[in-house]
Amino acid sequence: MGNRIKIGKVTAASGLKGEVRVYSYTENNDRFEKLEKIRLEDDEYRIEKVRFQKNMVILKLAGISDRNAAEALRNRFVYMEEEDLEELPEGEYYVKDLIGLKAVDAQGGEIGIVTSILQNTPQDIYEIEKKDGKKALIPGVPEFLKKIDTENGVIVFDPAEGLLDLN
Numbered sequence: 001m002g003n004r005i006k007i008g009k010v011t012a013a014s015g016l017k018g019e020v021r022v023y024s025y026t027e028n029n030d031r032f033e034k035l036e037k038i039r040l041e042d043d044e045y046r047i048e049k050v051r052f053q054k055n056m057v058i059l060k061l062a063g064i065s066d067r068n069a070a071e072a073l074r075n076r077f078v079y080m081e082e083e084d085l086e087e088l089p090e091g092e093y094y095v096k097d098l099i100g101l102k103a104v105d106a107q108g109g110e111i112g113i114v115t116s117i118l119q120n121t122p123q124d125i126y127e128i129e130k131k132d133g134k135k136a137l138i139p140g141v142p143e144f145l146k147k148i149d150t151e152n153g154v155i156v157f158d159p160a161e162g163l164l165d166l167n
Helices: 067-071
Strands: 004-014 019-024 037-040 043-053 056-061 077-081 102-105 110-118 125-130 135-139 145-149 154-157
Touching (some): 004 056, 110 135
Parallel strands (some): 102 154
Antiparallel strands (some): 004 019, 037 043, 037 077
């Protein structure tokens, strides 16, 4: 079995026929329509039907046929297998592929290691743990983010003067 990626959490049963309400952690809820199966912790379920209600994903899972069975899945995390990820277009990356890359400046000097990417902002913000243990936050805009080189494990930034010294 490959690596699992957490994509949501079951919040409640939906209706009487065994459907579950899932709070999705993904930007693209269409992902659920493309998956044949998901995992809830260590149990694998085939997806029989997907529908959407406001911002919630409603799943009908094979073997879950009534409200009680669906209710028993409440608060379980929803995972997909890494091999079920779609290939991304050139120049787009999954966050998981960028965490741990070395952050360097335009002159090749090491800034630190990318530890997180904050995505609930107008543009992604790269959180970097600097060599001194402090954190730097660099917006992922073209002025500052110059190159992502996953093959060599490096992201090149050209941050504005003082941006690395804010924390």
